[in-house]
Amino acid sequence: MKRLILVMPLFCTSLAFAGTLELGDNVVALAASKSKVSIFSKSIKLADGDNSLVVNFDSQANPESVNQGKGRITSAPYIITFNYSGNDTVFLSTAKVSDENEAKKQAANPSFTLTANNIPVDFEVKKVDQDSVNIFSDYKSLLSSEEKNQSPESALTSESNGSLQDAINAYNKLTDKQKITFMKWLLKN
Numbered sequence: 001m002k003r004l005i006l007v008m009p010l011f012c013t014s015l016a017f018a019g020t021l022e023l024g025d026n027v028v029a030l031a032a033s034k035s036k037v038s039i040f041s042k043s044i045k046l047a048d049g050d051n052s053l054v055v056n057f058d059s060q061a062n063p064e065s066v067n068q069g070k071g072r073i074t075s076a077p078y079i080i081t082f083n084y085s086g087n088d089t090v091f092l093s094t095a096k097v098s099d100e101n102e103a104k105k106q107a108a109n110p111s112f113t114l115t116a117n118n119i120p121v122d123f124e125v126k127k128v129d130q131d132s133v134n135i136f137s138d139y140k141s142l143l144s145s146e147e148k149n150q151s152p153e154s155a156l157t158s159e160s161n162g163s164l165q166d167a168i169n170a171y172n173k174l175t176d177k178q179k180i181t182f183m184k185w186l187l188k189n
Contacts, residue, residue, distance in 0.1 A: 019046045019086055019116075023055075024093025026106070030054040030077055031139035046090065052081045054128070054139040057094055057110040059103040070100070075107040076130035079142060080114070082123035088116045136168060 021044040023029055029037040031054040034047035044053070056077050061070035084090055094110050097103045114121040128142060174182065 019084065019088055019090060020044065021046050021051075021053075021090045021092060024091065026057055026059045026094045026097065027055055027092055027112070028058040028074075030056060031143055033140075033143045046084060048085055050081065050083050052079060052143045053092075054079055054142055055092065055112070057107050059097050059106065061103060062100050073100070073103045073107045075110050077128040077133060077139065077142070078110065078112070079126045079128060080112065080123055081126075082114060082121055084116065084121055086116060090114060090116045090121060134168070136164060 023042050023044070028039050029041050029044060030039065031037060032044050033050075033052040035044050037044055037053075054077050057073075057075035059073050061073050080092070092112060092114050094106055094112055095102075097106055112123075112125060114123045133139075171179065171182070
């Protein structure tokens with residue numbers, strides 16, 4: 001009886017999810033409306049029905065090189081919304097890149113594809129203005145503002161009215177040396 005009680009919540013929570021979203025090599029999830037994600041997530045549980053994600057294109061500067069000393073090329077964030085109710089695995093990917101020029105072209109205008117069982121899934125893509133996001137941005141708030149049919153800029157502005165805006169202003173007033181000291185402290189804590 002005790003085992004049944006312990007297993008029942010796990011069974012009930014699994015019923016709310018329709019399937020799994022697998023991310024391609026050059027796609028990074030920054031936020032999901034109904035799931036927890038990190039920038040290292042390669043799969044995300046999908047809720048039954050409407051789903052929203054904030055993603056971006058992220059590639060090595062020279063994908064074919066063994067020595068990755070050139071860094072990374074990333075795009076602006078994009079909000080992807082779609083409706084899916086199946087139990088199949090859904091794949092979100094971009095075109096494969098083989099050199100730095102292709103990576104730069106994809107970062108400027110990523111061509112996302114969403115498929116389930118090799119069948120395209122309808123989705124909408126909205127580019128987030130890169131100037132409106134920074135290191136302090138809460139990407140999940142972009143999704144909640146999207147659901148309320150607000151623009152992402154207004155969500156960031158309303159979010160930053162309080163102490164976050166004060167912190168950003170204080171950080172911007174620091175000298176370069178003070179900024180480095182602050183970043184070191186931030187990484188330690």
